[in-house]
Amino acid sequence: MTKPHLNMAYRRVNGHGQSLTSKPSHIDCGIHQLRRTGTHNICMVSDFFYPNMGGVESHIYQLSQCLIERGHKVIIVTHAYGNRKGIRYLTSGLKVYYLPLKVMYNQSTATTLFHSLPLLRYIFVRERVTIIHSHSSFSAMAHDALFHAKTMGLQTVFTDHSLFGFADVSSVLTNKLLTVSLCDTNHIICVSYTSKENTVLRAALNPEIVSVIPNAVDPTDFTPDPCRRDDSVITIVVISRLVYRKGIDLLSGIIPELCQKYPDLNFIVGGEGPKRIILEEVRERYQLHDRVRLLGALEHQDVRDVLVQGHIFLNTSLTEAFCMAIVEAASCGLQVVSTRVGGIPEVLPDNLIILCEPSVKSLCNGLEKAISQLKSGTLPDPQKIHNRVKTFYTWRNVAERTEKVYDRVSREAVLPMDKRLNRLISHCGPVTGCTFALLAVLNFLFLIFLRWLTPDSIIDIAVDATGPQGAWTQQYSFSKKGEDNKEISKSR
């Protein structure tokens, strides 16, 4: 009497008309279901998510929102931020798991490759995830999730957000780890062609499985407002973290040189970081307190208010995969002057940007060119620039292209264990390859142990918030279920 009864109860809960006990694995039924409907159950994994602020965080959030809009089910897995742990829902039912894992360094979790498997497996099973999408190569959790997903036989996608060097010890090590992590990943997404080249070289990948999908900005957030700026002076805006990678040392050379030359020139610097002290020194030495304003750390919503106060935007980055800041600035109608590094030349068309070599002299020349254009009035109108830029990078476009990657990946087969081990050993060199092949086998054994401890059939299937069966838009779905349950109990 109990057995059919239980089946019935499950069926009502997951609402799929499939009794879970009749099939050994939930994931299988999930995949069949999705092939029919063409939507995916996507799990974004990264150490970096809100309330932490940055490019990766907003990328994950915006991409997820647009994918939900297109009818996919999306969940996000990240680590706990202070008091924010457990499960939270964001706008339109985006579900975020803040897992209680220890943070080791720079908001990245410690990795042992194994300790996160029980929780991640539980989440993947209960949410019937079919595609794991990891973000950022700095995130240990993203790599862990990829490793576990491959062990569990799920499709994997990885997005790389940053560029790396090849020469120093730390990059050699991270590149090796990246090779291991990406050699059996189904698909990799980079944000620019430069970034693709970099990733393909670093991880020794087949370029055919690497796609380029740029970042996007929300053009409605970054609108020009010419009356906010003071046209009696020329204002140059710099917004970046004040760290070495962003070329703050160049900026400290530029400021005194240009301030001497142009008495009506002001600087606004937004951002915080260890190099702030250099800028303060410069300001002190040349007595520029009234002309160089250091704003300190900026909230994301304040960035636009700062941008519209300026005429020219200066970016001095030494390395950059895809510079969001210059798109945001151009969207606000500023003339952009930037270094020609990384993926920056791909980002904007030539007439919207002045590219310079990463040296004080070249950047000063570029700025002087922009200033003379501004003074002669040959710069295009901010509104015109905005109208052009807003068509370039939209999140809907990004989501559409990412969806194509998912479609392609879901048709591919996940490497079975023996092929995966072969790939690891042949691809990553004898020592690393064998080590990680051994770890993969151990991980697989651990997974079998966990499956024995808590079989998939006793893991509750989560109620979907988004996706085809999403409960977020269909209100009162519970009361509807209640009615049919009453009928069942009456009929008994």
Next chain:
Amino acid sequence: MEERRSFSDIDGGRLALQRRYYSPSCREFCLSCPRLSLRSLTAATCTVWLVAYGLFTLCQNSMVLSAAIFITLIGLLGYLHFVKIDQETLLIIGSLGIQMTSSYASGKESTTFIEMGKVKDVVINEAIYMQKVIYYLCILLKDPVEPQGVSQVVPVFQSAKPRLDCLIEVYRSCQEILAHQAVTSTSL
């Protein structure tokens, strides 16, 4: 009206849900776990005693053996009296409040009562528990200062930890009573 159904808890163990409908606005849900099995009791006792004998052969001190006996006895008593909960009951009376009772294996009972004026809602929530993500039923209490806010979350069936299907049953019944209560209080 009384009804008995069996469910499972989050580890796959068996649970029995007993529902008693006294009146449309008064229901009782009783979740009972299986009693302490002789097998697990024997296993625990044997382990402690075997370790004690091992130590005894090493150090030849008979204190070890008597300590082992005391440890088993006190451990068993403590377990039955403070840890092992045999039965958890949720009694909901529309006009009065919600009473939660847990009966320990030793017969000890602990009861919490929440009056209806303090109850804001009964909901099913998700939480990360050990290496699992589970659903649980909880009572939201009203904040006395701010009527819209929630001051406290009281979990129900904390030791039984039933699965979602069982929780939905209880949830639905509770919601019916709460809705009934809301209708009568507004019509008064």
